[in-house]
Amino acid sequence: MKIAIVCYPTFGGSGVVATELGIALAERGHEIHFITYKQPVRLELLSWNIQFHEVSVPPYPLFKYQPYELALSSKLVNIVKRYKIDLLHVHYAIPHAYAGYMAKQMLKAEGIHVPMVTTLHGTDITLVGNHPFYKPAVTFSINESDVVTSVSQSLKDDTLRLFDVHRDIQVVPNFIDVSKYNNTFTDCQRDMMAEPHERIITHISNLRPVKRVMDIIEVFDRIVAEMPAKLLLVGDGPEKKPAEELCRRKGISDKVIFFGNSSEINKILCFSDLFLLPSEKESFGLAALEAMASGVPVISTNTGGLPEVNEDGVSGYLSNVGDVRDMSIKALSILKDPETLATFKSQARRSAQKFDTKSILPLYEATYELAFENASNGI
């Protein structure tokens, strides 16, 4: 099948999932065309069946805002015609589902029918999409998709609660290639980060307010008061500076390493002992899954889709949003005893197995078949 994938190319779960999906589909013989404004960060190798088409929006003095949706939908029309694309798969509703719908209509006017699958990722529903500025367009483009998928049951429930959606939503969880996170690889450079007796605690995100980065510092501060430890904060975003400031005020700056963005997070996770994800909202928590696959137990909040990923008492623990005391007690209960830590590490890895690419990819392929059926039956 020839599939056009539209996504955000940056560091962020939705772009990462879309990219990994495209790569995995190409390995199964499909021809994949990524369409976005920059080459996706995790897309390193292009080949005959993985191509990237850049959407560019030339500046014009009249435009206060660049009309990206227009450029994207025009690009989609051109790529569909040029490569005889069978199906559009758009990740993140805003503005991709809307641009995809416009492209479909333009193609239809020329007698070309291309079904569209829309995957909802989280903030396109729970934070941004729900705003009255966008809501009518988001509702419309979800309803006009041939198949809609969400990355967790929780996100499906939120979508049905917040939007007037009359389409069925298929839950297709996020996935990873578990074999890529095997922390037995030989170049795991733990000693570059910490002393052998120190525990390594990690957080990876775009450091936006929704991730509650200050809670991470608070939890770490309580941990480091009890045992030697280092905190690795991977990613970049608006909370980085305030987090650095809080570390300075608490006198723990020498124990906290700010990494910036990294596309080799498996090399960081390989030496991590615990992963913290105290988010306010999280439709799935791909970073938690990546940690678990690396054998890193997770202390997360119980918000959104996190309980579907992080099994309480098995792959780690869940706490209420903002309850830094509970999170630090649970973190210490895992970290303090080497046997408990080893048990949680292997349980985390086992829990991650059910989200392996091998199990989830066929679910996406089934949604593509369903999209053809729905489109031809006018559903």
Ligand code: GMT
């Ligand atoms: O969490 C982020 O800040 C990035 C965001 C995105 O749009 O890429 O992530 C969302 O999609 C990911 C992939 O499906 C999910 O794992 C994240 O939980 C979700 N983020 C939120 O719901 C806040």
